[in-house]
Amino acid sequence: MARLNRAVTNKISIHLAGFVPGLGIVIHVGRRTRNVFRTPVIVFRTKDGFRIALTYGPKSDWVQNALAHGAVRLVTRRREYELGEPELVTDPHRQHVPLPLRAFLRLLRVSQFLDFSRAG
Secondary structure, X not given: OHHHHHHHHHHHHOOOOOOOOOEEEEEEEOOOOOOEEEEEEEEEEOOXXXXXXXXOOOOOHHHHHHHHHOEEEEEEOOEEEEEEXXXXXXXXXXXXXXXXXXXXXHHOOOOEEEEEEXXX
C-alpha cells in the first residue's frame, strides 16, 4: 500500500495538500542525499505549532529526515511555516486530533504523531 501511495496517491494529493484544510506538504531535506523532498501529510494546529499524523509510522523517511535535520517547512492552507524542534508523540486515544478525523485515524491505526514548534 505504501508503494502505491508513493507512486500514485502522493503524486495526486501533493497538488491539493497545500490548500485543503487538514492536509499539508512537508518540505524536508534528505539526511543522506541532501535532496529536497515534498511529502503530503495530515496536519493539525497546536498551541505552539503543528502536529502531523504519522500514517506510516516513525520509521518513514520524511520523519527520519525531520528528526535528523531538526527542522522542516510546512505548506498548509496556502501558507508556509518554518518548523523546528520535532518531537515524537504517542497518543493512542487521539485526544489532540479534531473530532471529525479521530475515527479516520483510528481506522488507519494511527496513534503516533510528530509535533513541531513554529520557528521564529
